[in-house]
Amino acid sequence: MTSSPEAVSQFLSIAAYMGGLCFLLAFMLGIPRLLGGKAWGRAKNDPFESGVVSQGGARLRFPAKFYLVAMFFVIFDAEALYLYAWSVSVRESGWVGFFEAVTFILILLAGLVYLVRIGALDWAPEQLRRRREREQQHN
């Protein structure tokens, strides 16, 4: 950490900038409240969609499948990112790196096989029902 005059003056200019920013924001939010009028009305609190009156509530029920698929996407995508680190150093990491990457990919594949087999990727209700019936027969 340096404390030469140049550095201090730089910090001061940043501080002045931050101060100006805060003042401007407070001014823009505060002045209308003090000087502006306020209109009240029955339809004022309705959501406004380009002049169209909205229909129904926004609280729809989504099937949890979307959530599940989004989760798998994030997991596998994030795992695949690790391979970029390997791909830029394939030559340097040599055969050891290669086998480590193979192990990594195989473990990911095993995870995918597991997901398919437990029916996490079954999309249609028909498939799910059939699977459930099969499992009940097993038990």
Next chain:
Amino acid sequence: MTFTVQQFQALLPLVITCATSVLVMLSIAWRRHHAFNTLVCMLGLNAALVSVYFAAQVGPQAVTPLFIVDGYSLFFTGLILAAGLASVTLINTYIDSFKYNREEMYLLMTIATAGGIVMASAHHFASLFIGLELLSVSLFGLVGYSFHRPRALEAAIKYLVLSATASAVLLFGIALIYSQFGSLAFSEIGPQLHEDARPIVLIGLAMLLIGLAFKLSLAPFHLWTPDVYEGAPAPVGAFLATAAKVAVFAVTVRFLLLEAIGALQIPAIFHTLAAIAIASILVGNLLALRQNNIKRILGYSSIAHFGYLLVLLLTGGPVFGVEGFAAYLTIYVVTSLSSFGVVTLMSKCGQDRDADQLHDLRGLFWRRPYLATLMTVSLLSLGGIPLTAGFIGKFYVIVAAMTFQSSWGWAMLAAIVAGSAVGIYFYLRVMVNLYLAKPGMHKFEAQLGWGQHTSGLMVLCASALVVYIGVYPETLMQLVQIAKAAGVQ
């Protein structure tokens, strides 16, 4: 970077445990068959436990900058694997009555055990964090596994939110330490930590210790413990109390006692840790007094026990401290397995709660005399009564605190004495319930042939060990020399 055969051999326990988790996953994918999946998991963990012996043959090895495999790490790897195996054994009969997917429990258990092993051999902040997350993330799933019970989701959410916060604090602390030293390796940070530490280093260390203290449920960060212990299925409680805590404590001790001994000489850090130790002992013992739930009592008791262990860490020094706390942790693991084991043997996962209320244990002696005897032995050991293993552990702690010769040493000693005295009361309170007249109706009953199941045999062995160590501690004292060797270097 070269990777030699010796290094691979040293890493065998970890490799086998990780391979087991993949194998268990594939075997579930192949066929959902409870006995078969359990067999895969058990075989894998047993192989890993055996491989600890072969890993010990190659001597201390630094495997990549992240791991070090020496006597110390192998001792705790063995302990974590044994505790994990015992918990898996307990799960086997417990979960049979569970209506939903049973097999994933083994998967989560092996992953958590692998995380524990990573922590036991970590000497780098990166591997510490990876291990910690492997352990905690699989524990979130395990704690909430019996989701049909009202308490389970509460426990899982509490553990998830609080544990994630603690991990964030820990990570921030690591970042602050890194900003000053430019390294994440314990061995490079250690020598630079000394009494005139910069404020940023102090803040970093404090945040690091807050994160670790949360995972160990030390006093101001203990609030989650009783709720999570109560909501989690009993075998998971056993795992939380044993393997999870052993792993976190092993890495804490490696950092504070073996690598960065200077950190304890910083007055602010030492005073804070001493205050935390005293607070844990008092809070743990006092709050357990009015509890009617045996799992909550065991939770508070674990807070107090980790207070004792912190005293040992602060006063023992690298040689005696490592020996003492290896012995203490072994004793604590065996005792907890036996007490949680009895609760597990009484309960079934299919029921809406475990047999954890004191009145469920009422009159157990007249129904299942041997089970009640095992419970009595483990409670006596938790209280530190002579001729049980707990006494040997407490002996180590008191010797360390007495030879420390400072006012903090005496203060901690006073807290230990007061805490133990209070502790006897609530352990005896549970015990009295075991021998009262049996009630006319009871909801929970251990199976008649409990002693013929592997889980029953495991609990029997654990209790036998409690008595054996208490009567003849020589074996344990020789065993902990393996861990101590790392402290001498």
